[in-house]
Amino acid sequence: MSNLKISSYSKEELQSMLHDMMLIRRFEETLKKLYQQGEIHGTMHLCIGQEATAVGACVPLTNEDKITSTHRGHGHSIAKGTDVKKMMAELLAKETGYCKGKGGSMHIADLDVGNLGANGIVAAGLPLGTGAALTSKMKELGYVVLCFFGDGATNEGAFHESLNLASVWDLPIIFFCENNLYGMSGSIKEMTNIENIADRGVAYGIPSEIINGNNVLEVVEATTKAVERARNGKGPTLIEAHTYRWEGHSRSDARKYRTRDEEKEWKKLRDPISLFKEQLINENMMTEEEFIELDKKVQAEMDEAVEFAKNSNEPSLETLTTDIYA
Template sequence: MLELLHQMQVIRTFEEQVEKLFQAGEIGGTMHLCIGQEASAVGACSVLERKDKIITTHRGHGHSIAKGMDIGRMMAELLGRETGYCHGKGGSMHIADLDVGHLGANGIVGAGLPIATGAALASKMKDLGYVVVCFFGDGATNEGAFHEALNLASIWDLPVVFICENNQYGMSGSVKEMINIEHIATRATSYGIPGKLIDGNDIIQVMETVQEAVERARRGEGPTLIEAETYRWRGHSRSDARKYRTREEEAFWRKNRDPIALFKNKLIVEGIITEEDFAHLVEQVQKEVNDAVEFARNSPMPSIDSLENDVYA
């Protein structure tokens, strides 16, 4: 329980630090933060084995950390340094680490879905025994890739778990304006697979639901679609003024549905930690993130000689 809380706090602090670095001009490009969505990442990845794979999105820092990636190398990648996971060339939206089963983030909405289905097909054909967890947002469920991936995965009973992190907004529009059904999870019935609607900010519920889906997939019984309802505290990207929602709505989610606060309070009630313990944890995590920033800043920029390296597999 303490490690789960620690991981969620690492993701929160890492992203808050990344936001500051971006605003200071130390990180180029754009930035998509998952602050407020930590429980779905940590809960899902906590029930996976090291051999299991994940595919993430443009909003993938949390999933990457939860799957076991080093925050120093992640920070180096965001700052464009040679010591980063992609040698400083991938940036925020293209981090990957095959050693821990992270098949990569993706800057194209919905593009990870067919990749995850392909990886699951490889696992089944070669009898490799791993399960693939595919993270995507509510906006991706209206892409053709979503339907094609779920259809193939269902008819071939592939070992893949599809997790839709419904954070209520696809870029600048409410999900209610984008689909004509109440819950995305009901789309699973079209493919003859289980569809689960859960509170994506309740880490225990996430763990239990994903565990069940992973075990089903590992038994060869096929995929599951999980809709985890959550909320991103920041805008879609750093250029988003969030004019499409009210500050009152944001304040409600921050005050009442903060996944870290919900889990912390649960552990306090159960006598596992105290407020003082949590304050110490926050201090410890801040040091870990500060060390990651220092490592990144002290790392060299990629050499011009490496410009054409890694362009093709």
């Protein structure tokens, strides 16, 4: 991480990025604890370890710009500006949640901040994002779309169809692949017979880039270039960000397809939050005392979210079919 990159941002901007990364991790850790206590039912897909991709990709976006998310979408939602109190209420199935307690982990959306929604179907956000980008271009609305998806989505037909149409029509969209090296039950090397997912963008005439997804400033830099390209009418970009999920695919995943030593190495050497904190302190953009205060602030926000959710009412039977049929 070069001094040139870090000097491009103010102390406030840098600490805001770290705050959002810490908030995402604390949110996920809190969900894990609540799930183990029986407060949350069903399953969830935690993004602990991937905080830098979510935050870095959303930094260059405005409220008017849109994102589409995935089944592992809590981090994307928080980075785009959704309210953690409403998110927590949704996870606890309360009527104050974003989907009034009936959507759960994989369906959080907030149109007010441009979050078009998470999706439980692998790759389903790609055509939705492409459609939103087409709307922006045809109606000259000026917004860009950033579409998050995982490495597993690149083997779905929706991925290839979306890239092809976006390329043909020069749509204002960034295809952002969070390559965390593993799908639901195995390594990306077992699922795809190419070295780089970014190579698939070349086949559609789309500029592609591979970045370190655990370096938040590298993510910001790559995404900023792609957003400017899209906003200037030069079409889509494919970004492949290498990262790592610390937890299993879902809460029922025993992670038999990888070793505990590998997990320890990623946590020790490539933790995006620890790396960024260390960088800010070394560059005199933060003191250890300021980090401690930031950590307290994040915990207070999380305590407030949990209290809000637990004190909210459950959906009434009268609302059972509300919002289900158009």
